[in-house]
Amino acid sequence: MKSFSITLGCALAMVAILAGCKALDVATNVGTKVGVATGTINEQQAEGIKRSAGALGKAFEDLTPEHEYYIGRSVAATILSTYKAFDQAAATQYLNTLGKVLAMHSEKPETFGGWHFMIMDTDEINAFAAPGGFILVSRGMLRCCRNEDELAAVLAHEVGHVQREHGLRAISKSRWTSAATIMVAEAGKNIGGQQLAELTSLFEGSISDVTKKMVDSGYAQSSELEADSDAVVILRRVGYNPEGLINLQTEMIKRLSICRPK
């Protein structure tokens, strides 16, 4: 439940965003403008988000889509060591077709290695967006979706996390700086021996940073709001009802409160 926002506050924020056509138009202005326009966040907080995004861009400017791809593969492989894949060819193919239609209408229609979707064989209500476009959705989450609008909302939200590189932001800045230093020092040579071992340790740490953020602690509410606003834009572009997003969140909250011990 960490990747897909289920907090009541977030759900209420989206209710505010989705209340009426005028507000929906505001929602299509992706990013912090959404929060400000709907009163979810104030101007000062919006500036803070912009500043941290800028700082992130600077710190991680050496991170290429190819690096993101390899990080994403390992993050997905790590998550799949806990949640086994649900191997049902027709369902997987359907999920990939729907997911790709949505991703094609995002701001990142193509990633280095392409967009890929898989079902996790667990009743937990979960979805994860690993960097580079590896998206995992649980059977429990699929059961929450009462129609295609709602399933599209889940996938569009996860696509939003990938296009905003939320997973990558979890990598400790110092870890990436160390990795970049090795790359610079070894420019033009084939990295081997000690450097490769060091780089692998930094890679391992990065995978751990991203996985912990996605599975254990969850993204910040501002990231969830960004992914929600991206989802609204994508859903509208493809022709799905964006209200599927809030309907789904309401259903998830209902189901989770039933499961919660009294």
Added chain:
Amino acid sequence: MRRLALIAMVAIVAVTAWAARQKQMSVEVRDAKLRSAPTPISRVLATVGYTEKVTILEEKGDWNRVQFGTLEGWISKGSLTTKTLTKLAAGGPDAQLSVTSDEQGLAGKGFNSDVEKQFKERNKEADFATVDRMEKITVSDAQILQFIKDGKLAVEGGAR
């Protein structure tokens, strides 16, 4: 005669200046689709590979109209970078990787297949077999168009 030579010189300078202004970008995804129109479901004219250079002719929203060899078409802006990507010489362990000429520090190094191999050895429980299976699942453009048609989806830009 002198006037003709002058005109020719001016023409050469103008053409050179125009050519210099032509912005070039590199493809930064493995396979970028060159499409017939600036929409995600328009016809695919060609696939442009990682590191290939294209000339930017026009920008429109999230798309660039580009020239690739003799072909002209549209590529998503997200698939292009202003960094010049250059393939490393073949033969080395990083032969499939690339360097950015304006950021020599990267030199195609970093988190790559060699690092992933080491990671796999250290983390044997990580399920890369399933990730490999994920990557093999393909959805053709024809399937996507059929899905849009069957679902009566009103996609922006319409189907081709």
